[in-house]
Amino acid sequence: MPEGHTLYRIASRHNELLAGSYVRASSPQGRFSEDAALIDGRRLDAVDAYGKHLFYRFDAAPVLHVHLGLVGKFPTFSEDRPAPSPATRLVLESDRAVAYLIGPMTCRLIDTAEGEIVIAELGPDPLRGRRGRVAFLGGLERRTKPIGEALLDQGLIAGIGNVFRSELLFLAGVHPLLPANRLDGDNASRLWDLAVDEMRNGVRFGHIVTVRPRDVGARSRADLDRDERLYVYHREGLPCRRCGTAIAVLTMGSRRMWWCPVCQPGGIPASALAPRS
DNA sequence: GGGTGATGCTGAG
């Protein structure tokens, strides 16, 4: 489930259980064997998450750059360590824990300068503090594409995925087809604040939960069942938790997004609202 | 047991 909060949690856990140690590295799958040898036995100094990217910084060795893509996983085990499956791209092991990298889109060694280039191409990451707001607002002004599409642009805001884009626009009450540069200042600022708050909640809970407890008659977000945590994502045809209107779905940039036609008004002509699929 | 979709991205055309 890799949106930004997931990567942030992985980095935190790996900083806690792997960093500071001389780690053993290997590649059961074989595709990373030669590179793994270059970091095997090196001291892992720190793990940084930026957007959906992970950077592992070693003493006297290249930087390990990981991107999980759609299906990648990087679970960590401190006790009851299962054996790695043959598909495991990379095993990182300290005396305290072992982590298995499975199905990543990117797993490569780079130098520090290349890492800086990757980060420079990303927009501000809401999990790295509210100060990214100015860059986010500036980025919005330069984009004419629909806000629903722009939110997946990692160069505008880093770490947002398909769940957060639908949920954040619902919370902000913004129509997904509104051109990004037509979002007024207040709404744009609010969207940034929502991204910061909701991604932090994702880190806290370990999953995305945007629903306000009062909207489903619960006492706290922690009490919400799995099917109560989101307002619109994957809920087409179901009643909006706030107004009861059927949740709609449209395809933007080859990916589906969900929204409430009543809670997210936008003055968009009806002809533009037909699902593009 | 087979088919499919998934919270992502790239590269060919």
Add this chain to the structure above:
DNA sequence: TCAGCCTCACCCC
């Protein structure tokens, strides 16, 4: 714009 790729959980038979 769309096929392809990475892996696995889940659904249906």
